[in-house]
Amino acid sequence: MRVRVPLWALDELQKRLVFFCLILLFVIKKILPILDWLPSYSKSDFFKDLPAGITVGIMLIPQGMAYALIAGLPMVYGLYASLVPQVIYALTGTSRQLAVGPVAMDSLLVAAGLTSIAVVGSDRYIELAIALALMMGSIQLLLGMMRAGFLVNFLSKPIVSGFTSAAALIIGANQITNLLGIEIPQNNQLHKLIYSLSDAFEAIHIPTLLLGIGSIALLMVLSKYKGKIQVPATLVVVVVGIVVVKLLGLNEGGVAIVGLIPEGLPSFLSPSINSADFTQLLPIAVTLALIAFMEAYSIAKTIEERHDYKIDADQELRALGLANIFGALFKSYPTTGGFSRTAVNEKVGAVTPMASLISAALIAMTLLFLTPLFYHLPKAVLAAIVIVAVSGLVDIKLPILLWKN
Numbered sequence: 017m018r019v020r021v022p023l024w025a026l027d028e029l030q031k032r033l034v035f036f037c038l039i040l041l042f043v044i045k046k047i048l049p050i051l052d053w054l055p056s057y058s059k060s061d062f063f064k065d066l067p068a069g070i071t072v073g074i075m076l077i078p079q080g081m082a083y084a085l086i087a088g089l090p091m092v093y094g095l096y097a098s099l100v101p102q103v104i105y106a107l108t109g110t111s112r113q114l115a116v117g118p119v120a121m122d123s124l125l126v127a128a129g130l131t132s133i134a135v136v137g138s139d140r141y142i143e144l145a146i147a148l149a150l151m152m153g154s155i156q157l158l159l160g161m162m163r164a165g166f167l168v169n170f171l172s173k174p175i176v177s178g179f180t181s182a183a184a185l186i187i188g189a190n191q192i193t194n195l196l197g198i199e200i201p202q203n204n205q206l207h208k209l210i211y212s213l214s215d216a217f218e219a220i221h222i223p224t225l226l227l228g229i230g231s232i233a234l235l236m237v238l239s240k241y242k243g244k245i246q247v248p249a250t251l252v253v254v255v256v257g258i259v260v261v262k263l264l265g266l267n268e269g270g271v272a273i274v275g276l277i278p279e280g281l282p283s284f285l286s287p288s289i290n291s292a293d294f295t296q297l298l299p300i301a302v303t304l305a306l307i308a309f310m311e312a313y314s315i316a317k318t319i320e321e322r323h324d325y326k327i328d329a330d331q332e333l334r335a336l337g338l339a340n341i342f343g344a345l346f347k348s349y350p351t352t353g354g355f356s357r358t359a360v361n362e363k364v365g366a367v368t369p370m371a372s373l374i375s376a377a378l379i380a381m382t383l384l385f386l387t388p389l390f391y392h393l394p395k396a397v398l399a400a401i402v403i404v405a406v407s408g409l410v411d412i413k414l415p416i417l418l419w420k421n
Contacts, residue, residue: 069374
């Protein structure tokens with residue numbers, strides 16, 4: 017027979033212990049929002065999350081590699097950045113559809129900030145990119161603990177639109193080199209990039225150009241019929257590109273390919289930051305922390321309005337901070353919530369962060385067993401994926417509206 021003891025019948029020590037346990041449970045639930053939805057998770061929820069997780073995972077593989085190129089890093093670091101941050105956010109985030117990982121804008125900011133400090137692609141450059149993720153995550157975590165999520169309210173729409181559009185133009189312009197098969201230095205100033213391009217115009221590699229333009233056209237056609245086609249357009253373009261290059265031997269004729277991607281999961285790494293590094297990276301880290309939060313929060317807020325739950329701005333800061341901190345310990349560069357992947361995640365039917373855990377499992381399988389499949393992937397295809405992805409970030413309507421007003 018079960019006996020219930022009323023709270024007032026407990027002695028003072030027992031009351032304090034019960035009170036402490038309740039406070040601890042409340043704190044844990046605030047830190048780990050997964051405890052809100054996991055106890056009521058059902059089989060029907062899993063069968064909604066499964067296709068969404070697989071779709072986003074498949075979409076993230078070529079995107080991650082492409083965004084790593086933007087950041088000036090070896091492509092495998094795009095896959096590293098797609099693994100641990102997703103898992104940590106799934107445990108700590110309040111949005112149930114936000115897909116965390118490498119994104120185009122943050123990758124550009126990494127490149128813009130680090131190119132003046134170290135040689136792109138060097139060991140030093142990679143070390144600084146990982147340290148930047150650690151610093152960025154620490155700043156976000158600190159802001160979250162200070163309940164500074166309200167800062168997002170001070171970012172006006174014209175500023176966000178202008179910054180996003182400019183970043184998209186610079187990202188797309190810097191992919192012209194891979195699209196045309198020419199060698200010109202990356203630059204975050206469009207006029208210098210155009211000047212360099214005019215000098216190298218005669219060196220355009222025609223097969224690479226045709227492959228890139230064909231990939232862009234195929235992506236646009238598939239995107240137009242995305243409601244009728246369940247397979248991600250990026251996956252189709254990647255498979256077609258690999259098959260065409262391998263069958264025709266285009267890599268032997270000068271078409272640049274991805275080549276060998278290291279196999280295996282990222283090992284634990286403790287980033288080392290000296291005082292000089294800290295001073296140089298701090299302005300970049302603060303900028304990234306705020307911009308990344310703004311990106312993730314804006315898309316999460318948009319998705320939240322269509323579903324019956326609320327996101328917590330302060331916890332989102334803490335979750336993104338923890339995702340970047342733990343990610344940096346496993347060779348990730350700065351990450352945040354992605355616009356396109358989150359939209360796909362919701363559209364395919366994700367109802368909980370379990371979809372992100374499924375995506376992360378797919379990335380882990382790719383790193384362990386599937387990297388040789390991408391050996392013949394042409395860089396022109398990755399450039400096409402990036403260009404099409406960022407083209408949707410250029411906002412033409414708002415400047416026209418503001419001009420009329």
